[in-house]
Amino acid sequence: MTMTEDPTTPGYKWVGTRPIRPDGLDKVTGKARFGADLILPNMVEAAVLRSRHAHARILSIDTAAALEMPGVQAIITGDDFPPTDDMAPGDAHQAVKVMARDKVLFEGHPVAAVAATSRAEAQAAAKAIVVTYEQLPHVLTVDEAMADGAPILHDDLITANVDPAPETASNIASRAFFERGDLDEGFAAADAILERSYTTKPVHQGYIEPHAAVADSGQNGRANLWVSSQGHFDMRTMTAKVLGMSASKIKATPAEIGGGFGGKTTIYLEPLAVLLSRKANRPVRVVMDRDEVFMATGPTSGSSMKIKMGIKNDGTITACDLWMAFEAGAFPGSPVGAASMTALACYDVDNFRIEGFDVVVNKPKVAAYRAPGAPISAFAVESMIDELARAIDMDPIELRLANAAKEGVQAPYGPVFPRIGFIETLEAIRDSDHYRSPVPEGQGRGLASGFWFNIGGNSVATVNVHADGNVSVITGSPDIGGSRSSMALFAAEEFGIDVERVQPHIADTDTIGDTDVTGGSRVTLATGKVVVEACRKIVTDLCRRAAKTWDCEIEDVEWVQGHAQHVSGTESPLSLADLAANAGRTGGPISATHAENVRGAGAGFSTQLVDLAVDEETGQTSIVRYTTAQDAGKAIHPSYVEGQMQGGVVQGIGWALNEEYIHRADGTLDNPSFLDYRIPVASDLPMIDTIVVEVPNPNHPYGVRGVGEVGIVPPMAAIANAIDRATDCRMEHLPMSPVALLEAINERNAD
Amino acid sequence: MITVKFSATAKAVTGEDEITVEAPTVRRLVRLLDERWPGLGDQLTEGMAVAINGEIIPDALYEDIPDGAEVHFIPAIGGG
Numbered sequence: 001m002t003m004t005e006d007p008t009t010p011g012y013k014w015v016g017t018r019p020i021r022p023d024g025l026d027k028v029t030g031k032a033r034f035g036a037d038l039i040l041p042n043m044v045e046a047a048v049l050r051s052r053h054a055h056a057r058i059l060s061i062d063t064a065a066a067l068e069m070p071g072v073q074a075i076i077t078g079d080d081f082p083p084t085d086d087m088a089p090g091d092a093h094q095a096v097k098v099m100a101r102d103k104v105l106f107e108g109h110p111v112a113a114v115a116a117t118s119r120a121e122a123q124a125a126a127k128a129i130v131v132t133y134e135q136l137p138h139v140l141t142v143d144e145a146m147a148d149g150a151p152i153l154h155d156d157l158i159t160a161n162v163d164p165a166p167e168t169a170s171n172i173a174s175r176a177f178f179e180r181g182d183l184d185e186g187f188a189a190a191d192a193i194l195e196r197s198y199t200t201k202p203v204h205q206g207y208i209e210p211h212a213a214v215a216d217s218g219q220n221g222r223a224n225l226w227v228s229s230q231g232h233f234d235m236r237t238m239t240a241k242v243l244g245m246s247a248s249k250i251k252a253t254p255a256e257i258g259g260g261f262g263g264k265t266t267i268y269l270e271p272l273a274v275l276l277s278r279k280a281n282r283p284v285r286v287v288m289d290r291d292e293v294f295m296a297t298g299p300t301s302g303s304s305m306k307i308k309m310g311i312k313n314d315g316t317i318t319a320c321d322l323w324m325a326f327e328a329g330a331f332p333g334s335p336v337g338a339a340s341m342t343a344l345a346c347y348d349v350d351n352f353r354i355e356g357f358d359v360v361v362n363k364p365k366v367a368a369y370r371a372p373g374a375p376i377s378a379f380a381v382e383s384m385i386d387e388l389a390r391a392i393d394m395d396p397i398e399l400r401l402a403n404a405a406k407e408g409v410q411a412p413y414g415p416v417f418p419r420i421g422f423i424e425t426l427e428a429i430r431d432s433d434h435y436r437s438p439v440p441e442g443q444g445r446g447l448a449s450g451f452w453f454n455i456g457g458n459s460v461a462t463v464n465v466h467a468d469g470n471v472s473v474i475t476g477s478p479d480i481g482g483s484r485s486s487m488a489l490f491a492a493e494e495f496g497i498d499v500e501r502v503q504p505h506i507a508d509t510d511t512i513g514d515t516d517v518t519g520g521s522r523v524t525l526a527t528g529k530v531v532v533e534a535c536r537k538i539v540t541d542l543c544r545r546a547a548k549t550w551d552c553e554i555e556d557v558e559w560v561q562g563h564a565q566h567v568s569g570t571e572s573p574l575s576l577a578d579l580a581a582n583a584g585r586t587g588g589p590i591s592a593t594h595a596e597n598v599r600g601a602g603a604g605f606s607t608q609l610v611d612l613a614v615d616e617e618t619g620q621t622s623i624v625r626y627t628t629a630q631d632a633g634k635a636i637h638p639s640y641v642e643g644q645m646q647g648g649v650v651q652g653i654g655w656a657l658n659e660e661y662i663h664r665a666d667g668t669l670d671n672p673s674f675l676d677y678r679i680p681v682a683s684d685l686p687m688i689d690t691i692v693v694e695v696p697n698p699n700h701p702y703g704v705r706g707v708g709e710v711g712i713v714p715p716m717a718a719i720a721n722a723i724d725r726a727t728d729c730r731m732e733h734l735p736m737s738p739v740a741l742l743e744a745i746n747e748r749n750a751d
Numbered sequence: 752m753i754t755v756k757f758s759a760t761a762k763a764v765t766g767e768d769e770i771t772v773e774a775p776t777v778r779r780l781v782r783l784l785d786e787r788w789p790g791l792g793d794q795l796t797e798g799m800a801v802a803i804n805g806e807i808i809p810d811a812l813y814e815d816i817p818d819g820a821e822v823h824f825i826p827a828i829g830g831g
Contacts, residue, residue: 161794163763176826179759205831262831337826353759368831414756414823415802453807453828520830599808699806709831 014492015702018639019499021485027256035212035228035255036287043214044073046276046286047122048269049112049129050296051104054362054667055138055151058102061112062130069128071121074279076272077112078102082244093331095242097365098271104133105153105330106364107668108295115276115284138362138667142304142325145171145361153330153360173332176340176356178412186319186351190310192391197306198380200716200734201660202299202327205369206651206679209258210293215273216283221245223274225252230260230478231517236509239270250274253508254478261651262368263298265517294672298367299661301326301334305380311388315402319351320344324377326358329365334358335373338453341413342713343377345451346422346605347403352412362667368519370648371452371709375655375716379734382448382717387730396447396721397430400607405451421631421695421705422605425449428629428691429607435627442613443624444726449607450713454706455520456598459527460513463491463534465590469577470501473534476515477527478506481708482640486524487531489636490702494535496562497576513595521706524636525697526598532701537592545586546574600699604710606630608649612722619742621657621723623684628714629691633705638692641707646688648711654680655712656719660735753820755780761795761824764788777801777814780822800827 026032063075078101084092100109112129116122139145139153152169159166160174187193214226223245227235236252239245257264269286277284288297308321322343326334336356343354389396404426405411407419429435429447439445462474473487484504492499516522543557546564550557550571557564563573583590611625628645635641658678662670671677696703716734724730729744756769765788774780785792801811802823808814809827816822 161760175760177759177763260831265829265831338828341826341828368829370831372829372831413825414758415805415807415825416821418805453830455807455809455828455830457809520828522830597810599806601807 014489014499015636032256038214038226040283043283044115045119045122046115046284047126048110049126051109054107055136056104056133059132066125066128069125071117072125073115074276075114076275091241106362113272115280140663142359145359171360173358176337179353181351183319183351187310190318191313193310195308198732200303200376202302203655203659204299205261205263207259210288211268212287213269213273214285215277217278222249228255228257230264230519233514234517238267242271251510254506257480260480261370265368265519291672300369301366303376307380307384309384313392315394315399317349317403322354324356327361328358329363331365339373339377342374342451343381344412346449348409370712374713378450378713379716383720386721397426420603424693424695425605425607425629428693429609443611444722445611446718446722447609448714448718450710452604452710454601454604455522456526456601457516457522458597459515459530460595461530461534462593465580469580473504474507475527476512477523478518480518483523486636490528490531491535521708525704525706529598530594530596533594534592542579545579548586602633602697602705604705606710608714608718610718610722614726619738627689631693631695632707633697634703635692642690644707645690645711649688652712652715656716658735753816755822764791777811795824798827799824
């Protein structure tokens with residue numbers, strides 16, 4: 001279902017339709033090439049030796065025996081990498097993340113890599129490498145890491161944004177802080193005040209395709225790199241930095257990608273493949289196993305949060321005091337800053353204090369995961385708001401409407417909101433059949449909302465019109481959510497031609513200009529905008545060519561439905577194919593490029609409603625009905641908008657009910673497989689009903705806001721709220737697994 | 752003249768919620784603020800974005816600031 005705010009939205013012919021994706025046939029027939037599919041002549045395979053300790057000093061690495069193993073072509077360790085002394089802190093951390101130097105900081109931390117003629121030989125040789133460790137005490141949670149006397153991961157880590165700066169190192173990398181108004185006054189004005197503590201566990205993005213890279217380093221200091229990632233330009237730049245190379249010396253070619261969700265915006269294998277290839281003088285392929293993906297690639301943060309919130313009986317939120325500590329993994333960089341900025345962004349609150357800490361622990365460095373940080377703080381805030389709604393006996397939607405952020409409201413992180421569509425998502429749920437239907441007997445109904453900024457950024461598009469009048473659209477944005485289709489739809493709409501005549505391509509780093517990652521919900525907005533602008537340059541050029549053909553002024557020519565028309569009607573219209581066939585005589589090839597650091601991203605909001613049933617004998621939660629309403633600005637390809645909304649919800653359901661990293665006391669991961677790390681499958685789920693709200697973003701030619709991320713923000717709180725209403729058990733810790741919920745039910749019964 | 756509104760973190764350095772200054776570009780503004788509060792320039796540029804009249808701009812150092820604008824320095828935003 002789509003609800004369009006603006007009835008004057010032009011009647012597009014192609015935008016808003018649902019053509020089959022151009023890459024669909026290759027993907028369902030197995031022809032598409034993903035990261036692990038590439039085979040080059042003389043290619044060898046690699047294996048990575050990883051630490052089995054959570055925290056240990058490397059005393060020695062002996063590769064002598066391994067080098068003598070059958071098929072071994074090359075072995076690399078930290079000694080093969082450039083020193084990190086002159087690198088910026090973030091680059092140095094990245095370099096040490098991909099290959100340990102003097103210490104290992106998490107189980108799975110690479111300590112060596114081997115290239116051999118077969119994968120089995122590489123794995124056997126990796127096992128033959130002798131590493132001598134001195135084990136060190138480890139910390140696995142923020143509470144452990146922030147405790148007095150905690151083992152320190154980095155001797156030079158001084159907490160940033162604290163005044164005065166600490167004089168000694170700790171595991172606290174930085175502090176984020178936002179406040180407004182007067183907390184004491186706010187709480188004094190409240191009729192009800194609640195205080196709660198919440199925790200969440202690290203959860204993995206859970207993409208189906210493991211990480212993979214192929215590298216072919218030449219003797220001229222250049223390297224070809226094939227990557228499965230959300231952004232091959234960033235993979236190239238990061239790889240070059242940790243290897244001390246110029247970025248232009250690496251040509252990165254995008255493979256198809258089997259899911260990323262933020263987790264494939266950073267490097268793991270790429271520098272290893274380039275170095276091994278350089279040393280072996282042969283192309284090298286390296287592919288992770290699933291346990292390596294879990295152990296060594298970024299989940300999102302586990303967290304600890306404390307919140308105090310006050311409310312008046314009329315529903316006005318008077319004050320909020322939120323404290324958060326996020327696990328960053330082994331190196332600084334958790335999304336606690338974004339979590340702090342988004343926590344209250346749905347609401348207009350006069351008095352608040354939000355303090356967040358970025359804390360290193362002996363786990364893999366966290367990576368981005370859909371709306372990084374926002375789902376975690378939303379779990380606390382949206383759970384609390386639901387409890388307050390119950391405390392003052394107010395409908396949860398009416399409470400949110402009473403406090404809702406809208407145009408002109410100052411966001412908690414500073415700027416004033418332009419036109420946004422939060423209220424429209426609340427109204428869409430309120431008016432839905434789901435909300436108007438009574439809660440079935442024995443079930444609970446929960447609601448929650450969420451915010452994400454969405455971003456713009458650097459994108460480039462080249463559009464070529466071929467001699468037959470068909471069109472190629474070339475961009476640098478890997479397609480992880482159907483963006484090829486959206487780019488084709490934009491071009492079809494601009495030219496007024498059938499979408500089947502537009503072929504979208506994703507080009508390598510030498511062929512198209514630098515483009516930011518496919519992340520931040522930015523591609524349809526930013527890459528879409530540069531496609532539109534490139535098409536418009538061509539339309540102007542086509543009108544000029546028609547004027548030349550007709551020997552008239554360009555002002556006498558207009559572009560209408562795929563044709564140049566003379567305003568007088570005296571000339572026969574010229575189609576795109578007519579003009580393309582004559583291109584050599586009217587100025588040469590028809591082509592245009594547009595590059596831009598695109599601004600004007602429109603914030604995204606989502607409101608979600610869930611009905612669920614809890615088996616009180618087992619603690620098992622069954623999702624019975626789920627409806628999600630989200631402001632897309634404009635849905636360019638509605639199927640992919642709905643898919644993003646549904647995907648976000650489903651990942652949120654997994655986060656809410658089952659997913660967690662379970663560590664043993666020695667700091668090793670106990671569940672590094674999809675058997676024991678339980679993500680939802682189709683049989684766990686009802687159809688996720690979608691309501692696409694369209695409040696156009698005035699800064700985009702088609703009103704696009706971006707849709708990939710905000711859908712994962714509300715589910716955990718929505719489900720916790722529904723469980724509370726179904727069972728009278730307020731769950732404050734994720735996941736709300738059968739074990740945890742059964743324990744809560746037993747405690748309730750004991751009371 | 753433009754209005755610069757400080758976050759709670761920056762306010763710990765400036766002691767003020769906001770100031771009004773003459774600065775036609777972000778670069779000029781950062782230099783001016785750093786002269787007044789030494790060290791603040793680094794804090795406002797490393798890992799930060801700038802919101803000018805509500806529009807969040809990453810890598811904004813060379814951005815023009817229109818007269819009368821409201822400027823916020825906020826943490827840079829990525830995404831998944």
